[in-house]
Amino acid sequence: MVSTRGRLDADDPTERSGSWAFDGADAVVLLVHGLGADTKSARDLAYTARLGLEAMAAAINGNGVPAVIGYSWASNVDWGAAKEAADANAAPLADWLREWADDDGRPVHLFAHSLGARVTGATLRELAAQGRTDALASVSLFGGAIPDESAAVDGRYGAAIAALDAPLFNFHSRNDRVLGWVYRASDRTRAVGHGGLPDGATAPDGYADVEVTDLVADHYSYVEPEEGCLPRAVDRIGLG
Numbered sequence: 001m002v003s004t005r006g007r008l009d010a011d012d013p014t015e016r017s018g019s020w021a022f023d024g025a026d027a028v029v030l031l032v033h034g035l036g037a038d039t040k041s042a043r044d045l046a047y048t049a050r051l052g053l054e055a056m057a058a059a060i061n062g063n064g065v066p067a068v069i070g071y072s073w074a075s076n077v078d079w080g081a082a083k084e085a086a087d088a089n090a091a092p093l094a095d096w097l098r099e100w101a102d103d104d105g106r107p108v109h110l111f112a113h114s115l116g117a118r119v120t121g122a123t124l125r126e127l128a129a130q131g132r133t134d135a136l137a138s139v140s141l142f143g144g145a146i147p148d149e150s151a152a153v154d155g156r157y158g159a160a161i162a163a164l165d166a167p168l169f170n171f172h173s174r175n176d177r178v179l180g181w182v183y184r185a186s187d188r189t190r191a192v193g194h195g196g197l198p199d200g201a202t203a204p205d206g207y208a209d210v211e212v213t214d215l216v217a218d219h220y221s222y223v224e225p226e227e228g229c230l231p232r233a234v235d236r237i238g239l240g
Contacts, residue, residue: 034114046070090122107137117144124160142222144193162204178219
């Protein structure tokens, strides 16, 4: 795990925990959770993604199942404060990704669930500002809780997505009632994780909507083993 909980004002805002041996792993999945996660549930979601990838071991290429690192941030607060915390995590996460690329070098595939998409979008803007658009091998948004227009070419994150030296896949499901009802009511806009880019919007270079309504039954099932959309994600990002 990498955590910034209670550390955003520190000289080094990221703290590592757990085993970092990663024996046999030639790639890394970094999972950024969404709203309402405490330390334990952030760890549980990363572990769930790991189980899902391990269950697909036969379909993943001969380089072995990627290591899974959870990125834990203080999202267990009210909605407005959580959005502010998401933006505040841009610099720490961008710095961590840059240092990982320079010191370790194994490719990082970023998985972002729900409000983790806001952390990710802000981080992509920070990486672009640092001139480090090479720090990621791919980005996958699962049920992204950001406005649908924000990912368009003229949206808040569009230029950063286009600048990224890697593809970004937006896995969205119309069965996601949290986004279809709760998010829409609270932010008075549609979420990119519910229906993808809005009609008439232009996608940035490297961006692709991937509908997974046939696989994902609700907001919490995207990376669940045998009932989420990990097989489709693995195929898209090139792990399989």
